[in-house]
Amino acid sequence: MSVKPPGPLSSLWASDVFTLSKMRDSLPKEIYHSLKKTIETSAALDVSIADVVALAMKDWAMSKGALYYAHVFYPLTHATAEKHDGFISLQSDGSVISEFSGKVLVQGEPDGSSFPNGGMRSTFEARGYTAWDVTSPAFIITTDNGATLCIPTVFISWTGKAPDMKTPLLRVNAALNKAAKRILSILGYTDIAPVNSSCGAEQEYFLVDANFVNSRPDLLLTGRTLFGAAAAKGQQFDDHYFGAIPERIQVYMQDVEEQLYRLGIPAKTRHNEVAPGQFEFAPFFESANVATDHQQLLMTVLKNTAKKHGLVCLLHEKPFKGINGSGKHVNWSVGNKTQGNLLAPGITPHSNSQFLLFCGAVIRGVHKYGPLLRAVVATASNDHRLGANEAPPAIMSVYLGTQLDNIFEQIRNGEIIGSEDAGVMDLGIQTLPVFKKDAGDRNRTSPFAFTGNRFEFRAVGSGQSVAGPLVALDTLLADSLNWIADSLEAQLGQGVDLNAVILNILKDIIDKHGAVIFNGNSYSAEWHRMAVEERGLPNLKSAADALPVLKESYK
Template sequence: MTANPTRLGAIRTIEASEAPAAFFDVTEKTGAIFGENVFSLSVMQKRLPKSVFRSVYATIQRGEKLDPAVADIVASAMKDWAMERGVTHYAHVFYPLTGLTAEKHDSFMEPVGDGTAVWEFSGKTLVQGEPDASSFPNGGIRATFEARGYTGWDVQSPAYILENPNGNTLCIPTIFVSMTGEALDHKTPLLRSEAAMSEQAQRVLALFGHEDIDKVVSYCGPEQEYFLVDSAFVNSRPDLLNAGRSLFGAKPPKGQEFDDHYFGAIPERVLGFMHDTERALFRLGVPAKTRHNEVAPGQFEIAPVFERANLASDHQQLLMSTFRSIAKQHGFECLFHEKPFAGVNGSGKHVNFSFGNGNQGNFLSPGDNPHDNAQFLVFCAAIIRAVHLYGGLLRLSIASAGNDHRLGANEAPPAIISIFLGDQLQDVFEQIAGGGATSSKQKGVLSVGVDTLPDLTKDAGDRNRTSPMAFTGNRFEFRAAGSNQTVAASMVIINTIMAEALDFLATEIETSVKGGTEFNAAVQAVLAKVVEQHGAVVFNGNGYSEEWHVEAEKRGLKNLRTTVDALPEYQSPEARKLFTTYGVFSEAELESRFEIGLEQYVMTINVEANLTGEIAKTTILPAAVRYQTELATNVSALKAAGVDADTADLLRVSEMIAALRAGIGALDDAKATGHDHEGLAEAAYYRDSVLPAMLQIREAADEIETFIADDLWPLPTYQEMLFIR
């Protein structure tokens, strides 16, 4: 137990804390509460006239254009339903390029001339809002003095009610665009990219003889990793409060090396938090499915059931805000930073995705004999081509200052984007390259050697946790996304590059068939072509190995190690052609995202650098000097008493303090000239000069932490934050 009064006070607070009473009736059945706060299709069917419901249903399910005439009727029904549940205000919820969720609240109340008020909600108000756009990131699309921006109702993502003890709010998911129509958010390009992918996927389905072809959508099931740290500790750590990650902290005596936390028994207090978050999510229609301890101490994971990518993206944002809110009520802070603690695993957000529709099902389901499933092989080949040609854009989609600390660190996939197919699919595509696939490796039976247990089904291939893009049975898993990032960014890229690949494959097959080639032969030929031209991106080995980095370079695969390396992908001719061809981004929107990426990278490191310098100067250095003074006083007293004094500790601490002061000086110098650069050069300067100077300070400070008297060390330690809860 520490003798430092600040840290001891935090520990005593934790010891005295009691789990709050359950926020919801624990006797409620999940099936009864799921989606009860959602203006869902079933609610609309009960409350809307049949003709209006059919119109809205066609927009939601088949992507038909929304009929403006139905807006007033839907708005009235939505208002009545919400007010029955205690709602007084509504909010257009949107997702600006901060990566966070934004909302503007308005009351249903409308004053009338006689001094009274009525409750109104018009179709015009439902469909369009006008928040101030001047202070959100726009990358130069809007001048600072130009404030107008518009939100637009996304009917495909249902409205929902956020509950609060002081009143409930009706939340309406929307897009967010500038007055001149450029996307200022993540949802708009996601919807555009899905429309582009759907158009090309429908061409492929038509070639395979399907006639009743629904709109094709992408599905997403993002796994979310996060840390829970007691609020008493976080409130004593300015770095965690302001940057979301610890900028100082010596390695604890015990970390994650025993893997004893992984899938271990969930601590009772944490389980209480999980129960309450899940009930809140169930009410909001978020299909939370799996929960468990992750690898690092204090780290946990939640995973939902697959949904349409647009809805999954909205639900992910809602999940993160719900977790943060309920964590505070349980005395925790929920950390979504990709690397909140050095030396233990960081947090990712694995983006599992597939494509399909209501009539034709999941296009990435191979069946028992993948070699006979030509439609599946075409979609799988499209992914191979897409990832090979546009791996740099996939890397770009998960680029951030936070994720740079995690990628390639033997806890996350490398920055080299490759595909893992597994033994079964690898074998099938090798057969295709050799002239035609005639067989598929089958599942086996695994006997565990215990008579009382049944034999287990053994899959036809293993999984690969080191691959950024891994096939996992009926979907691909993009494992490189960071915990704090929106899944929309990844899905925009995945949809768009799939649109190009499916367009290419459909055109190749159509051209061959028109030229007289039999359909199956045309499919075989284009599959073989994909394997020949793009097979270099397939890698089933250890992505953590140094040998793979060498091999990947020989194969011509990009290794964009940092965000600064990845951001120029926005400006490549290939990216401009891709996004403008399929109507996902205009050239102005691409340029704006490049500028925003640079700005956010520099601002993130600048804030961290300011915190590093401040904490070092005002907290760590004074503590070290106090210890130095104690040692010096002791040495002086011993000498005065005629006793031989060992000065080794005093000299060692003095060396550490000198190293800390040198680091502070180096950081001050680096920061002083950081803004002498502009654009990409400024970002590169912060990466190459400011970050190393911060690390220099940290190394000195962390060494001091391991040497200083415990009662003098002012900051909660890794050992305390990761293991006390």
């Protein structure tokens, strides 16, 4: 396929997105500020402005060549769904005009029963609605024959149930915001911006020449090899990892990146992964809801662009036996504009009460709801991957690193003395710089590892939506933050000093939930024995073992 070099980043970036800057240029000032307030502060949407916004959105989309619009939603299939309608209104004289009303922007009506819904809806109960999610920007998808305006929406049934991935995420983001603000208020903050979780999901994938795939019915039908001999050269030396990117693949990657930049998706890193034919994209962090939508778009762009280059993109977690599988490492944190990243330890983490409380909340949540974390990544295909080649085992544990582990051990002993200095890296070569080391190493076998200012949930499968894992992570954190806030208020009400209360709560967390912390080799047989027999951690080895957890009631 012949390709042309992309233009400068400044002309590409978000050129196909109805951004705030485009809204500012096309909307009356008061309507723009109303919409901006909803997007930035989660204030209630003023539906009276919908007609004006719809007109501006339609004019912008048609200037980009769009004749159709689509309400895009995310059912429980882990795929993207969309219903397309034309900007067309038939007049009494038989002519047509282009029309797009606020009512149509705000609400659509797809079938509400034909998608997987966990038994919430029967076939004869078919009404469903899509509702505009103003916090995730509309965008243009362009094909060789034209363009379509895509509007991110939630998907709900007539009864108000949510058979989609977005509605639960928005609901739990609101709960997390409320719980986090309780903690920050108790710590003395008065100016507290909305708190939101953030996500940067690394995407691994395989590329195979389409001619080879077309000769393999197993790859065509299942996405993985079911028969055949082992490859003559696998990953014995791992020499493919971070190797020079083949020219054909780099052309494909650059084509993907140009499309991603036009869609405002901040792809940052590309490289060869461990297995032959395996590669990775990694983005910057974004708010959880937008990152989830962008992740769905990324998977679509990866697969569609591969076809144009004579390739097939495989997102199956284990398409080839005996070599590395593909995951989606969900880098997750929580923060806001006024207090910043609430999981950033700072220079002296031992004295950073804010960080210690939020980190302690994560530890409690992972221990208490570990089976839920396992369940939200449980698929038959992901079962093939977990437990080897940098994929974590099924036992959910937390890796903190040397510095933080030492601090929480001090807390267990009832007194915080200090934190170990990270030190510097001096290579003994005059021409090379001396630089500050990180406070802890990285653990590639841990399912849930602290990596400096965030946690990395490494168990998510490459073909999954990140919404389910984010819902679970935000839920367990909100639950723990509310428990901590209740404890803080109760003890402070008895006249106990704030610092003493914080130490009491953190000690209680480590005493009750410290069993989930493990800094060693999570692949070892000794850890599996210790985790189950001594620490009582569940080992839900298969999807069949893990999925029933979703039906259980957590207290």
